[in-house]
Amino acid sequence: MNKTNLTSIITACIxxxxxxxxxxxxxxxxxxxxxxxxxxxxxxxxxxxxxxDMLRKIKILQxxxxxxxxxxx
Numbered sequence: 526m527n528k529t530n531l532t533s534i535i536t537a538c539i540x541x542x543x544x545x546x547x548x549x550x551x552x553x554x555x556x557x558x559x560x561x562x563x564x565x566x567x568x569x570x571x572x573x574x575x576x577x578d579m580l581r582k583i584k585i586l587q588x589x590x591x592x593x594x595x596x597x598x
Contacts, residue, residue: 534561536571539553
């Protein structure tokens, strides 16, 4: 299994537990480790990457600076 595919599977599994309402990070990590049989450091790395990506998107959405929709403006 390649790294990209494994990352996608772990991401989907983490999102599944978040959607179920789990809020304890360690519990989510342990459930992912148990379900997928991957090492915990890999799960933590994927979760960190997810957090960074989500924070980047939130920062964009919270931006107060209007972006021009037309390049000629």
